[in-house]
Amino acid sequence: MADRCKAKAAPGCKWYSGKMTESYAPYLPLNRLKPFGPDIWIVDGPEIEFGYLGMKLPFPTRMTVVRFPDRSLWIHSPTEPEEGLLDEIRSLGAVRHLIAPNTIHYWWIPDWAELFPEAHVWAVPGLEKSAKRALRVDHTLGETAPAAWDGHIAQVLVPGDLITEADFFHHASRTLVLTDLIENFEPERVRSRMYRWLLKTFGAADPDGKAPYDMQLSFLRHRKEVRKAAEQMIAWAPEQIVIAHGRCYDMDAVSELKRAFRWVL
Template structure:
């Protein structure tokens, strides 16, 4: 068995209720290429049941038959969301399992994806009619990463990808990795976007500030993150703290 860099949020690849009609799934650890090395990341997907009963699947993680069967038993999968320029890899596997689901991805993803995306619609700065009554949406444009962020209205849950990362020191096995995270920013209890990624948004400062202010106006109570500890309370305060670099 390959040694992992993090102590996992076990059990993995199972549905975990996060609120009414909201579930998370903690997935496998992945490695992302960076300069001349690669960096390990835990993964997490989010599932929302829409008012019509269909499922909205954010950042699908892993090609796992048992998990897909459990999701299929929950309700019909209507939408598969590739929410930023990095989080798209398993969308083709989920589309194969759920061919009736419609795929959405951030602008430009099809042109730069290392794995071809299925036919899809582009996520814009406002939610499409298919979920606009239940989920709000805003686009955070960047030079390297563009991200669509969401608010599930009924539960006041903000659903992010890489806009905030929040790794718990006790779960990071390597002291060198903990030190790097402490220096770059994404370490709990003051988790935020790593500084190298933050710098790539400099050319879009006004648009990022506008998007951040939109999310503050949503006044979320809880926040789901793709990487690290989620926030189950004080969501607006935690969000303001973590994105202070953009205000």
Template sequence: MSDPTYPPLDEPKPVARDIWVVDGPIIRFYKMPFSTRATIVRLENGDIWLHSPTRWSRDLQQKIEALGPIRHLIAPNWIHYAYVADWQAALPDAHVWAAPGVAGRAASHGVDIRIDHDLTQDAPPEWAGQIDQMIVEGSRLHREVVFFHRASDTLILTDLIENFEPAKLPWWFRPLAWLGGVSEPGAMPRDMRASFAGHTDQLRAQVQRMIDWAPTRVILAHGRWYREGGTDELHRAFSWLLD
């Protein structure tokens, strides 16, 4: 049986010094099975920065807290907030940082999240100089905050690139992933690409900034992430925009 996930699940897995990923269970998005992934960064003061949290459990919380106190919960776009409320309930002193659109989307779906800070184009003092950030704008549908962890040369994306390995997908999902442009080796989903119509110059400049960060690795929320050659993968995934 095909399995789109990346076991072991609910387990911090080292990426480089002070950065880990947590692979979570599948979620259903328009009935299609998407693997999920969170990213953990330990800041210089020891605090934990948790990006796009996967499902909460007491066990996973304790495993992450063994790395440091969880102080920052990151909702990087208008879709990736689904589990933040559960983490906030378990960690009421943690600060929730949300991308533009999250508050309205959560309210429209009856999800109760206390948003403490809006994510902006500039990194806040809590992680300035350690994690760079940028809001990718210009889409009619999608604004995503992307992050670059300087110490590990790691770019952290959410949905701007998806990379589904056909062998791990149900047979009926494979042609849909191919049509959507997100089969391995991965790229921006075609519907998202279309949503930047009329603003491709703006998107090109934003992608160029990501390339200028020169990441070694690129972590994605869905599918296989890029453990090496990150800058080359960005050139390839956005060749339709850059060429």
């Protein structure tokens, strides 16, 4: 299961160095569609560096693709539009929705929007103002699914001081799609002993991955909203979970949610 999960985050946020690193063993193959269930795929991209407390930390990330019955595609947290990946995407269907799921995961959306001008760009509230590059936003993600994918994907919105995130549940595959509200880095993939210690210290290491403790503190004023969202995710009874950073969950999804969100439940 470990090699099924990973995708590319974006430069452009203040923490992105622009340098690809080799400090985190990748989930191969990169930049290719990997089935994750009926009409859902993930894409693992190259590692990036995340600047935190003066350090440069290796960050694996992940893109998710959902295909609707009419063969239109819903793309969550797009990775860099590499040529081979684009060929696979075009063979899969027509790109109709590009999703910026939180206030960090958005960088490659303008590139995809230029390649697929018929696609609608969806983003969390306020991202068009906070984004570090020009970003066209056609629609704002809300607390419930819009008509564009209602019946296929359900959603919740989790407001926060550091990150506002929209999370999604794909009915056909029983898959919950998260971004940063659970981070689950695998220590054995990290080459730096110091970074392994940091991941464990901040609570973002497998097998007990969750929102890092500093992120949890950033939701202090929004605990009620986070709790409500977590309860909704549990009520959906997903069978598996895609996350942006680290190992995904292909079983026991409800148990993993209760464990990872115990800080707010």
